[in-house]
Amino acid sequence: MKQMDEFTAIMKARTFVNKVNPSAVPVSVEAYAAELSARVKYDKTMSAEEDGCSTFFNGKLVIAVNGNHRQERQRFTICHEVAHAVLGLPSEHDAASWSYAKRPPNEVICDAFAAELLLPFSLFKPHVEKSDIGFTAVEALANLFEASLAATASRFATVTSAPCAYVLSEGGKVRYCARSKALREAKAWIPLGVVLAERSLTARLRGGEACQGPQEIAADIWFSDWQRGGELLEDSRYHSPWDQGLSLVWFEDEEVPEQTNSEQRLTFENDGLAELDGVLPWPGRSRRR
Ligand SMILES: [Zn+2]
Structure with a gap:
């Protein structure tokens, strides 16, 4: 094939x-x-x-x-x-x-x-940029474009300039993820196949809890190996006949938290570039020569 x-x-x-x-x-x-x-x-x-x-x-x-x-x-x-x-x-x-x-x-x-x-980029992007983030707004866009909620949410997360991700889960496991440029650049990673974290809104809806989004959740609940901390907002829709969850997560103030010192040092060591913030990761310059 x-x-x-x-x-x-x-x-x-x-x-x-x-x-x-x-x-x-x-x-x-x-x-x-x-x-x-x-x-x-x-x-x-x-x-x-x-x-x-x-x-x-x-x-x-x-x-x-x-x-x-x-x-x-x-x-x-x-x-x-x-x-x-x-x-x-x-x-x-x-x-x-x-x-x-x-x-x-x-x-x-x-x-x-x-x-x-x-949902062509040139027509969809301007609507996304003036829209709120969350399923209420995405539902309105889905109606406007006569597209499914899943397709609209996925395209929303892909084209928005905000740090935002869309996740489709089935049987309680992550099956698909689309991330905006800002999250890709920050290496905010949601691995496929992982079980939804119990504390996530999506897992709680799946468990039958009557809760409504968007809700605040620590970023490292969703992102793997996430060192930068910060709080996300999570909004979800759960369809029980298919055991399928749609999730949107995003940083509320539309800013990804700064890199931590250890991450910066890692970047420094990997790149072998000039010092960051004037702080050298090893003592003195002589060893560089
Ligand atoms: Zn086909």
């Missing part, structure tokens, strides 16, 4: 979006299909768990989408099928599409491509 990495797929999605150049929100998914000269067929005979599929008829691409699904889901499906066509990746649609844990890698890649199409 052909494999493709997510970065390549996203670059191709951006090129494709630029070609179609959508200017209004919500974007026209028919315009994306038209770019491929594809016809979209709304099929009401599909079973509830089927999203869509692509076939060729007289040399023309036909995208069939489940006509019984909600519009927002149909829009995602159409963009997902466009992804298969543009990336040349075959479909593996046996597992339920909602389950991230069971989704084949190429399907995940087509989902990422679809999210880029539904």
Whole structure:
């Protein structure tokens, strides 16, 4: 099976979006299909768990989408099928599409491509920057762009200039994480496969506690090997039929805490650069010569 990495797929999605150049929100998914000269067929005979599929008829691409699904889901499906066509990746649609844990890698890649199409950077970024952070705001953006909450939250965390991360968990374990540039640069890392910390809002919602976000939580509850301290705000949505949690975490004042002295020393030793703050990690300069 052909494999493709997510970065390549996203670059191709951006090129494709630029070609179609959508200017209004919500974007026209028919315009994306038209770019491929594809016809979209709304099929009401599909079973509830089927999203869509692509076939060729007289040399023309036909995208069939489940006509019984909600519009927002149909829009995602159409963009997902466009992804298969543009990336040349075959479909593996046996597992339920909602389950991230069971989704084949190429399907995940087509989902990422679809999210880029539904929430194009140039149209989405200005809304993100004037929006509050948290699920109330992300729900409003999801409605505006007619996209799913998961796709919107993921794109939100990716494009915001604030230090913010989005996490999708399933069965109480982290399955996917998207981080903003500010958090990537600060090396705030949420490893895949780890069990949600008990004290996190998401784990408490999963445990049946009636709590409401956003709530304050120590940053090292979420980030692994985090030395800088600081408090995050965490907001969550939990969907019990799928045992799936969506989480947003961010630094409230939109500032990542400064590096600690030990981290700075580490950076210094790794880089072998000039002294930081005038304090040398070894006594005297003579040994440097
Ligand atoms: Zn697919």
